[in-house]
Amino acid sequence: MRWQDLKNNPRLKENLIKRAETFKKIRYFFDTANFVEMDTPLAVRYGNPEPNLDLFKTEIQNEKGEKFKSFLITSPELSLKKILAGGFPKIYQMSKCFRNREPWNATHNPEFTLLEWYEVGITYLELMERVEGLLKDILGKEKMIYQKKEIHLSSPWLKISMREAWQKYALLDLNNYLNFDTMRSLAKEKGYTINEGETWSDWFFKIFLTEIEPQLAKENRPVFLYDYPKEMAALAKVKEDGLYAERFELYWSGMELANGYGELLNAEEQEERFKKEEAEIFKEKGEEREMDQDFINALSEGIAPCAGVALGVDRVVMLLTDSKDIAEVAPFLAREMY
């Protein structure tokens, strides 16, 4: 039991205090920048249709015993965007999120703490600067050691587009491999396995995870990877070139720390993407999903151009305390409780 660990392991105790301080610093950062903190529901009527995430499903009953499906959020994104539509320009939420069937390992737990924020009137590129500012503020050092590796925080962080990353590490122009056939032949030529039913994204990731992502982990500074192919747009806006989406991820020593978007605000396009994802979920898992029509209506009503990002707070505390395993910064993990 971990409460005994707390008594015997001074480091765990220290880390939990640092965790609490981090929460305070985050709130101070946003409160002084005139953001309003939200605490939208953790149990909602409709789950986000994300084909690669599994939901915690439950059931809610009213006093008459009428039953409704209910889901724990994988992120507060849909609720927060409804608040944006309601006229709040700068909002944030720091709360638990739930992703079922995630690995129970050193960097994952099915219940984790996510910080998500939105700001009207800035671009996703400007948002990367804000993320950098927040983390420099929390970590408060020019350089730090994480797992024996020195990370420089003071110099500008590396910002590299997905196309540049492919050029730099795999010596390929990704623009030439944006369609099904060319990516398939590329993966095959490189010796990757090609199986029936696989998609463009599968081959993209086989190459990316082998040849590019490990190189990012070798950088001695945090890395923003931006402009993902539009197949991986999720809820991000597609750029004018029609090929890439306004999405970025922050990598830190090989860990994914944050995922941000120039937000897709076009209701019809959003509805279309949701339908496509719901079809994919049905095909993969046999699950029928209902769409959150209220969210589509909020988009139709109009939200001013904005950018938003989600940041894994447990992982930030891991960096801050030089912890290799989430167990060093969070005392109750699924892998111990079940």
Added chain:
Amino acid sequence: MASINEISKETILRLNGEIYLVTEFQHVNPGKGSAFVRTRLRGIKTGKTMELTFKSNESVEIVEVERRKMQYLYNNGEMYTFMDNSTYEQLEINVSLLEGKKEFLKEGLDVMVIKFESIPLSIQLPNKVAYKIIQAEPGVKGDTASGNVSKEATLETGHIIRVPLFIKEGEEIIVNTETGEYVERA
């Protein structure tokens, strides 16, 4: 056929007609992506290492190999000699196949030798092994900067690992041979 999810270190795969030994693997879930398994494979015939990523639901052909318990005897630098205690048959394994493992080989240690078509490919160490500490500074002050109160100590194999301050020269400790980390006093 088996799922790539079932592989572990030392699994032998047949891919496009070639035989490979899995030397490293890692489950990766890229943000918003599906699950993948990143591997490092060593070609049995070529000896060449390559990296390859699979989708986590992919089927692969796992090849049955021979696993035999053998005892480590000695090495002459390049070649490490093992013996089957029931038949007294001896086998030499080249140091290049013992990366990350030779540091934990002590005389008399029982290991599993993995062979395919009678060619040795690799060995499997017991997960936890006791070693004598042959050299360690007295535990006065250690590296407390990172909050880890530990110091360096040399195992009887000559390998150096980090141990808690209270461990003294001459003591026996248990080491996890997979992570290379100190576990407890023996």
